[in-house]
Amino acid sequence: MTVSPSRAPRADWTRNHEQLLAAAREVVTRDGAEASLEEIARRAGVGSATLHRHFPSRRALLDEVFHHGITELCARAEHIAARADSRTALNRWLEDLAAYATETRGLAEALATDTPPVGGCHGLIRRTAAHLLDAATAAGTLTQPVDLDDLLTLTNAVSLAAGGDPHRARRVFRIVAAGL
Incomplete structure (x- = not known):
């Protein structure tokens, strides 16, 4: 359910x-992206219809659950780019993304969908990665042409393969990045 920007949400809406x-x-941290929506509603003390009014899809719920962390991760890209050459900046940020997705249970699975939306967490990640990739491409620092979708798929695959170990995700990503 969206709230009109001209009207503040009711107190019960905000509380729910x-x-x-x-x-x-809590439930996504424990169970990942396929967490039970019914359990989430039950733990919140509301019915499943209320959950669906607030979050019309699992994707909408996961986007909001992961939004803060992804926003911070994407903001760090500017700091990395200001302190490193374009190829290093791209590699460091993607390594950070792989590690973050590994340690944030459910995120890698949520990002592994076939049809990522333009907005939300997927959109933030895509725009940030595209900006860094474009800079590295323009600078001629990549050894071969790289497709954004392939690069993000590869980064996410590293996250999934790391089995919850962000240090392993970083190690594996560095091996992969050496080929870029």
Whole structure:
């Protein structure tokens, strides 16, 4: 359910939304992206219809659960790019993404869908990666042409293969990046 920008949400709407998000963070952290929506609603003390009014899809719920961390991760790209050459900046940020997706249970699975949306977490990640990739390509620092979708798929595959170990994700990504 969206709230009109000209009208503040009702107190019960805000309370339910916050309770749903808190419950979702807890359950997704434990069970991953396929966490039970019914359990999330139950833990929040609301019915499943209320959950669906706030979050019309699992994707919408996961986007909000992961939004803060992804926003911070994407903001770090500017700092990395200001301190390193374009290829190094791209590699460091993708390594950070692989590690973050590995340690944030459910994120790698949520990002592995066939049809990523333009907005939300997927959109933030895509725009950040595209900016860094474009800079590296323009500088001629990549040894071969690289497709954005392939690069993000590869990074996500590293996250999934790391089995919850962000240090392993970083090691494996460095091996992969050596080929870029």
